[in-house]
Amino acid sequence: MSLYLDNAATSFPKPESVYQAVMQTMREVGASAGRGGHRRSLEAGRLLFRAREAVARLLSARDSSRVIFTHSATEALNLALRGTLAAGDHVVTTAMEHNSLLRPLYLLRGQGVELTIVNAGSDGLVDPADVRRAVRPNTRLVAVGHVSNVSGTIQPVEEMITVARKAGALFLLDAAQSAGSLPIDVSGSGIDLLAAPGHKGLLGPQGTGFLYVAPRVALRPFMAGGTGGHSTLEEQPAAIPEGFEVGTHNMPGIAGLAAGIDFVLDQGVSVVGGKERSLAESARQGLGNIPGLTICGPPDPLLRGGVLSFTVAGFDSAALAFALDQRFDIAVRAGLHCAPLAHRALGTFPGGTVRLSPGWFSTTAEIAFFCDAVVECIRTAGQ
Missing domain, CATH: 3.90.1150.10 (Aspartate Aminotransferase, domain 1)
Structure with missing residues (x-):
């Protein structure tokens, strides 16, 4: 065995539908979304839209255009942090976080961002009261992992979101271990930013992920390059999602991710x-x-x-x-x-x-x- x-x-393994979606996109679509007006490129664009809609259904997001596709949750977390923080801002996070969140924060700390790491109990649980006590007048962001990848501890994020709201700060949820296994309602809960990979609980291929950005968040691009539109601009457009999806999309991967999400939603x-x-x-x-x-x-x-x-x-x-x-x-x-x-x-x-x-x-x-x-x-x- x-x-x-x-x-x-x-x-x-992945559901059979995921393997089929990846291969079908490579064999029958082939083209890149937003990189041409021919029928294959338009079909790729439709596939991309359907994938955004799948993510929006998963997260109960009202607007699928607020979903930015990335190549990993790590990239999504970097985009969320670099796109919202500046020198002098303060971030509250926890000791239970993965290096995908902590290392970008350490890097930003060296560039003038202030950082407080709230400790956890011996069971991995973080007390929301400790998060509240860590808040400062310049707190810009509270960033928390939903489920620990070590102990499986489910953090009380609802109370932490309330803390962030009262402080006037944004709330970033790292859903690497919860997307696809715990119900998430970004619109109803007040989550401002959510990063997730496609290859874990969503049963999609490696090399896929996304960042959800709430309408109240003004995100700055941290990468620059071709977007398929706004081609006369010298600066990177800040239009969501196109301005943040630099370069060619991983269309086979995104198709597989959409199939994985559909499978999860079909099961519940x-x-x-x-x-x-x-x-x-x-x-x-x-x-x-x-x-x-x-x-x-x-x-x-x-x-x-x-x-x-x-x-x-x-x-x-x-x-x-x-x-x-x-x-x-x-x-x-x-x-x-x-x-x-x-x-x-x-x-x-x-x-x-x-x-x-x-x-x-x-x-x-x-x-x-x-x-x-x-x-x-x-x-x-x-x-």
């Missing part, structure tokens, strides 16, 4: 996320009686997404993951998961954790096999 339990990094976001969380909870229960094994994150399964991290006393996490791969063909992730501050908060720095993240196509039988394999790896390592 070959098991893939690393869906928090990249979901696999709550259904998809519920299955992933149920499987993670089954793993938690299956591993719970192993001596020396500690599971990270909140004990309440309602406060965790479909990610489960653990350590085993006396065992190197990387070595355990390697054994699972080599002996049982089980793919999991080990280490710091690009979130070193989160591991400090959780008490798992510097060794990191073993992380499993089931997906829509995972089964209860696979989770049971995984738990048995962990027991066997630990047993034989002591011999």
